[in-house]
Amino acid sequence: MIRIIRVMCTGRVDPAFVVWALANEFDAVLVVGCRIGDCHYSSGNLAARRRMRILQAFIKKNGLPPERLRVEWISSAEATKFSKLVEEYAGQVKALGPMQKDDGTRLRLLAMKRALEEEKVRWLIGNEKKLVEEGNVFGDKLDQERFDAAVLGALEDEFNKNLIAVALEKAPASVPELAALSGLKEPAVGEYLVALEQAGRIAPVAGHEEYARYTKI
Amino acid sequence: MNGNADKSKMPIGSVLVVGGGITGIQSSLDLADGGYLVYLLDELPSIGGIMAQLDKTFPTNDCAM
């Protein structure tokens, strides 16, 4: 059975919401809006489509089946089509099985959500049309592949940083512990810690252990 | 704003709507929204007419209330 959350337009759907739903024991998210070209709000669904495409790639890159997110465009007059879609998708999600609900998965999902809320990532995602279709002031366009690589790269970077941040919010930890948890090499962890510390989000814990431990502020 | 009808020339007055079923009620609402004073008359103690006695209405299956 599905739970419907009403928004004014798919343009309102922040990718962070989708990940937030997966982090909160929903097994899948279906984003449904007006048919492309028929957006009630002119072009909100186009913005949503661009965002959701990147999000799907990001989800996939994090080892989750991309089918956990589905995006469909249906007019409000197409009731039969909608009900067929929901039935079909419900079947597909059942076949995927429930989302894992362990702490590790949740931690990663929270970090994904934070990554999607980071300024750099949002700036890139929001400017896809401009960068790919219109080009910058000099008329230089980014081809789609390079754009995707840039966004996904930025997402991964922010994901790693935030994974460390959310882990430290749970409990103070040292570099080796964080490396084990995140799967990153220790020097990389160190770099993120420096970045987080500079941003005033974490601080080392005073103590006399072999490795310094860090905690959130 | 440009060109709204001159308010002083707008019709003023009141309207009597006889019959408080869906037709009478909708007419009254639209007239009142249009700026008229409406008297809605029904012979029964409450308005609503036949529609108020229905359960669902086709084709939307909406509850008639």
Added chain:
Amino acid sequence: MPDEVTQKEAAPDPGAPRIGVFVCHCGANIAGFVDIEAIENHARALPNVAFTQRNLYTCSETGLREIKTAIAAQKLNRVVVASCSPRTHEPLFRSACREAGLNPFLFEFVNIRDQCSWVHMQQREGATRKAKELIQMGVARAALLEPQEDITVGVAGKALIIGGGISGITATMSIARRGFQVILVEREKELGGILKNVHKLYPTMGSAGDLIGKNIRAVQKMPRVQVLTSARLVEVSGFVGNYKVTIDSEGKRIEDTVGVIVVATGARLLTPEGLFQYNGRNIVTQGELELLLKQGRLDADSIVMIQCVGARVPGREYCSRVCCMTAIKNAILIREAQPETAVFVLYRDIQTYGTLYEEDYRRARELGVSFIRYNLSKPPVVSSDKVIVHDELLGEDVPIPFDLLALATPLIPQAGFDELSKALKVPVDENGFFLEAHAKLRPVDFATDGIFLCGCARWPSDIGESVSQALAAAARASIPLSQGHVKVEPIVSQVDQNRCIGCGLCETVCSYVGIHLTDTPKGKKAETIRASCKGCGTCGASCPQKAIRMSHFTDGQIEAQICALVGTDK
């Protein structure tokens, strides 16, 4: 850019949430399929819920009174109603809150009828659980709701009518008579629409030409009316009260601002290429028969009419509603004028609803018109001068020779309906007819405020119906015109200028000039233009700084709804 007439102070903070949850039985509509008592008990135990109540019909006088009483007695500052669809009932419950002194945006709607009792009719337990959970999500959202004040904007006192057939002309005259300016746009060189080609009108047998001619002359003479022929709507933007329209008329571009728009684009008759040997000579459409009658050129001893040609068939399922009466009317006219001409009507069902139409059906039979029923599974077989019809009632094949065969084809959507639908952002149904806001309760409104529809653009209608609808649409359209202002929903973006860095992304993604960069003492910052913002939220979901807060759909409200069932925090 439309001006905001008033901008009120922000409403006072309603204080710590005390939520009232009202669960509607909807008679047996909801209560018959879910365990409503269990649902109420579940709601009562939810955080911030101060009061719950079940109502037989929450939307009835009694139900609304119960809400108002509880708001006062229980000091409720948030209201959740779990019942039917916001599409039909949200305004009602919002105004009940308003009447009880509660800001209407502190109301939250949970739909447990469409989403629970209807779709899961056979699964009482599951439907009950879902209803509980939907309420739980609604309550979580309700706790975070904030009061909003209406935004009022002025209305341009002018209407645009698209389509110059009988519907469009009628609507034009009706609005103009109330004292407003009207622009009437007709795609063809002349006004008149489909009626120009019709002979006589049922049930009065009056002349269609006279009727439409009289109307065309009247509308052209009318003060305040600007008739544009060979004209086309090129572009529309804006919203109720303030639609900016660009019209191309005979190569000239005309730009104007109108308060309301009425779609009266009509329909056209299907040409039955490939059906029943249609050839336009001795096998014609009922529409072409009208022309023969009108021009006095009908010359036939045996006339056969086939009904439902290309209508009520797979792929075009609907009934065109006017063809039965058209055939009956023409059959009567022919038999009255030339009693020696045989007329056969091959039909599947006859639709002669109402008080007058059935009378014509009876009269046609009296005049000797033969009605023969066929079945879609054995349609009539046509050769060059003979039809063989399998008479359903006789159970036999009946051969009928003809001089003229008239095929009753349905009214189908006007060419270009999709462009218009896109330009106005109003929906069409699966057949291509424009779709009203509600089939029963708002038959001449579109869901978009300030746009209305009437006549065959909506659904095949005959003259009387088209005229009624046109008058209705004109009356509805005149409401904002005579009020002179409209309330637009205060669901808009709000910029936290302390966070905003002036990147301008919001301005780029907005399709409505709803937000723009302005110079402030702290540099360039985004600012919402409340009267233009439609509240779609595209900017909010894009802003890199998360500096935009979407009123009534804040990140916090949406995220609370999402995690309500787990109860975890971020």
